Amino acid sequence: MKPKLKVIGTSVPKQDAGMRVTGKAIYGHDIKLQGMLYGAILRTEHPSAIIESIDTSAARKLEGVYCVITADDVDVNNIGYKRDHPILKKGEANCTRDEIAAVAAETKEIAKQALKLIKVKYKVRKGIYDVHEALKEQAPQINKFISGKFSNKNIAETFHYEHGNLEEEKKKSAHIVSRKFTLPRMTHACMATSNVTASYNMLDKKLLLYSSTQVPFLYQRDMAHALKMNPSDIRVIQPIIGGGFGSKLDIHPFEPICALLSIKTGKPVQILYSREEEFIASPIRQPMEIELTAGVDKDGNFTFREINIVKDNGAYTSWGATTPFVIMQSFSSLYKLKACRFNATAVYTNNVFAGSFRGYGNPQATFALERVIDLLADKLGMDKAEIRLKNANEKGEVTGQGLHYDTCGHKECLDTVIKKSKYHSFRNSDNGTLRNTNKNESTNNGSRFKKGIGLASMLHVGGGAKIYRSDGCGTTIKIDPYGYCTIITGSNEIGQGSETVLAMMASEELGIDLKKIKVINTDTDVKPWDVGVHASRTSFVAGNSLLGAIKILKEKLNKKAGELLKSDDTAYEYENGNIYPLRNTNINESTNTENKASKLTKEIANTDSYIRNDSDFVKLDKVVREMHFTEPNELAVANFFYEPSSKFQDKDFKGNVSGSYAFAAQAIEVEVDTYTGNVKVTDIYVAQDVGKVLNPLLLGGQIEGGILQGVGYALTEELLMHEGKILNPNFHNYKMLTAADIPNIHFFPIETNDKEGPYGAKGVGEAPLIPTAAAIANAVCNALGLEVIDLPITPEKVMKALASKNTETIQTKNK
Amino acid sequence: MEFNIINPVSVKELLGAVKKEKHFRFGAGCTDLLMELRKKPDEGLTVINLAQVKDNSFTGIKKSAKGIRMGAMFTAHQIVMNEELKKTFPVLHDSAHNLASTQIRQVATVGGNLCTASPSGDIACALVALRADCELLNTTQKTRTVNISTFFTGVRQTALKPNEVLYGISIPANHKNTKNNYSGFIKVGTRRSMECSVVSLAYHIQVNVEGKILKAGVAIGASAPTVRLAESACDFLIGKTFKNITQKEKEEFADKVLSYASPITDIRATAWYRKEVLYNISKSIFE
């Protein structure tokens, strides 16, 4: 009998919830340091121009201005994944975000006024805003900082992957479908705008940064490279972060600029973005064109996929350029597939550059793939649920790309949403006849509202992703003489609730009340290394790391407890601040406390033969004190570094890149108003293979938030651009959905108990948004009998498609 | 964004301030004003804050035989919560209920919605359909009344003179023989809240016990430089029985409504879309 989990699996509220809702939380915007100055950035007036001259003299003379810098005033390295991004631009501007100059002044108002006094002479160029234009022979080179190892001067990065015999599989295909999809720019729109406070100490030449980065240790290293400093001379402290979603994976120019202003003035400097600046100058989800050709044999087995992707890289290269790592994974390994050939090219343009964004390319890939699966089913005359179930991934499968599915809830997820949504009774027939669904409406000329249902599923890393040389996380844990526990973890909190989950694990394992557990995770000078918050990895990697540390700590505590209890038992139970020996009743039984099923957790093999006597215990704090004050005079402290079992992929992008894999499926019902073109999402059925539910409340939060982001991607959110300029840098016209738009969400967690995960859990953070747009598009197609190849599906696009009887495709841009 | 602010607490102080100040704007809920000033700072501006003025005729609501009069400072929230308005003029209730969000409705005023004179003003659209009258008060303490159809003179322009403030709005009572009127507000946009109308339609159609239409007010929003009353579409309905309107008549009605529209293409929608949708929702009144 396994001991029952007492804390894990319960709905413990986020530990910082009270602070956040009462306004007590200290965000970067709330930081005020003694003598602090305010920084502001002058950006280019033109997305593409020669900068002929910059005159800062008037700005420097303005009272209250401490410092004005341009590229000429600083000695720095480029930033960015390809080091192709100058912090301050010299000679030319290539993007509407380009930083031309920066000032530090006594007040925000003076800083702004100083910016107005800076005179820049531009020679405006035409600029290139289309990837195909950029690839033309005669196109000028946009970014001059790259090595030029590609065939075309405006290519920033390429990816090529393949498995299986594509030509052979083409021949075996009974049907082949080919489509080109266009995906929009979407922005994170974090509630807290970008912010950083830099404080340089002229005496010891050390730099302190209060930053909202998601990856403090990589940030420290990148910052050091940019500023030509020693990484260890830079200390990064994270205040409470008001939203990340991937936007804070890259280092952005305003951050080293703020550091430079502090270094120059010797005073703390703070830069805060306005909301408009946030829309203009923070990253986006990559826009891309995906050309997908896919085949199916006569029995409905998927045969091959051939993919060509052109991504608009913008003017500089960010982590966003590496999203094909994830995109190719879905194309190669979501559903069983015999052959795959994948090419992706990131192309420089004078548009704004992308960054990473929750899902990391996967919402785009899944949209294209799941749309084409519907089309293949149509060709075959096969049921759309059946074709998915037939090809679904399975436990034990090793995919063409080398992913090992040790556990796999793909089929179960699909099955669950198909059943729960009553998919088959709801769906319109696929031969185009629509069910009249609005019996309540008193229409007399057919129905105004058309209902439809769509299916989609997804695959994502569930146990970190080894894209850096280490995907690990360190933990230090200590218990003080009063029985309180402190977890110092390398991982960080960006609002996802990882602190709470880590505290729950410690409470579970050590029997310490949650109120007595503190999580320290904000300071690079204090905490051990971690790669950062991304790839849905924190609960998995930091959780395993913590459990590893607890195991070591418990060995020490057990030993002392044994001494105090005068027992030679080797198994102990921790509960209510006490340690109970588990007396072994069966001497022949192995006393091995390690169990493969859950390597690091408290579950003890064959506990049946152990007996706990409730009056036979020693208090945990007493054990700690005895360890400290008597032999062996040791503190109750342990360190552990956990590195997932995943492998760095080889040069062909093959290998088991994650410790486990997450699966999910969604069935979504929509109602389309044919009078206005509005698509109303009524019900979303979600099943997600989460491995194990650690905290239902926090999991629900991830699901609901992710889904709303997915609905926005499908229907309303698009950063509109014209010739390199952003047309809607505000919430008024960037249509992020609100609480009033939340559809009915029916969530069904699927527990597959992955042996690699803490308590069997997998990463959950990104998955909820990944299949949503695909399922909505499939539902709209089902409702209207039309094809969607373009996101977002705006009312205008729907009306245009309904109006044009000739074309059967929703493609028109609403400009 | 910087400005001076003065806070009169009585109508007398208010009119005094209007007389004295050279370069001023009124601020009621300031939900439009602050957005406007942030976009276009106005140096040396004084904002005369109307929110502290204590005067029932300016802030309250009153019912009489002639109809209902609201002070200009009556808020969207107060409209939503008022049972009498909900019963008598559903179109007004709906328009206020669909405005912005709960938080904004607490401070946004009916006077502000009219005086901002946006083509997409929701409450304004409902009040045009209701054929309301605007009461303007000048610095000599005289009032004049202009019908709402002449109050809007262009995009963001009104009949208000520099020495006038909008004091109150009167909605004429429903025809006394009417029963179960057809009244509502249709707002088209992408979000369910915090949305500015891409197209809107307000209708208040009064019918007698037999369902015969006695009076009709139909107004369009976000489709022309100002909110407009679709006069000929209203006339077309008089004498018809609401429930018996034929498909052909519906279409004729929608065509008439559309003849008042001269929408623009902007980043939220094309003119084509606005027309298409206006036509459809006009028909939908009878469905």
Ligand SMILES: Cc1cc2nc3c(=O)[nH]c(=O)nc-3n(C[C@H](O)[C@H](O)[C@H](O)COP(=O)(O)OP(=O)(O)OC[C@H]3O[C@@H](n4cnc5c(N)ncnc54)[C@H](O)[C@@H]3O)c2cc1C
């Ligand atoms: C996020 C957001 C969402 C919104 N959504 C909607 C919406 O859905 N529908 C909609 O119609 N509007 C919407 N608005 C606009 C605005 O909220 C409304 O127009 C509101 O009714 C304005 O009222 P106010 O009291 O805030 O006006 P204010 O901003 O105080 O004033 C607006 C203008 O009228 C003038 N003014 C005000 N009162 C008087 C008076 N008594 N006499 C003379 N002049 C006066 C002011 O000088 C100013 O020029 C939205 C605004 C925001 C910020």
